[in-house]
Amino acid sequence: METADIVESSLTTHHAHWEKLRRDLHAHPELRFEEHRTADVVARELEALGYEVSRGLGGTGVVASLPGANPA
Numbered sequence: 001m002e003t004a005d006i007v008e009s010s011l012t013t014h015h016a017h018w019e020k021l022r023r024d025l026h027a028h029p030e031l032r033f034e035e036h037r038t039a040d041v042v043a044r045e046l047e048a049l050g051y052e053v054s055r056g057l058g059g060t061g062v063v064a065s066l067p068g069a070n071p072a
Helices: 003-013 015-027 036-048
Strands: 052-057 061-065
Touching: 003 015, 015 036, 036 052, 036 061
Parallel strands: none
Antiparallel strands: 052 061
């Protein structure tokens, strides 16, 4: 199965979850460089997907790494 097919299948399957997440983020707007809640929500979502997450880069930045046998 191609990567694009996997992504499309996942988005279709989890559409309600992503729509709820989008609505939540839009319901709680934050000023630039003060996106603490948004960063926390994004970090938790990435961790739930299996990413290793580093928080607080540059203040509210989030960086995610997907561990694997052949990291690039």
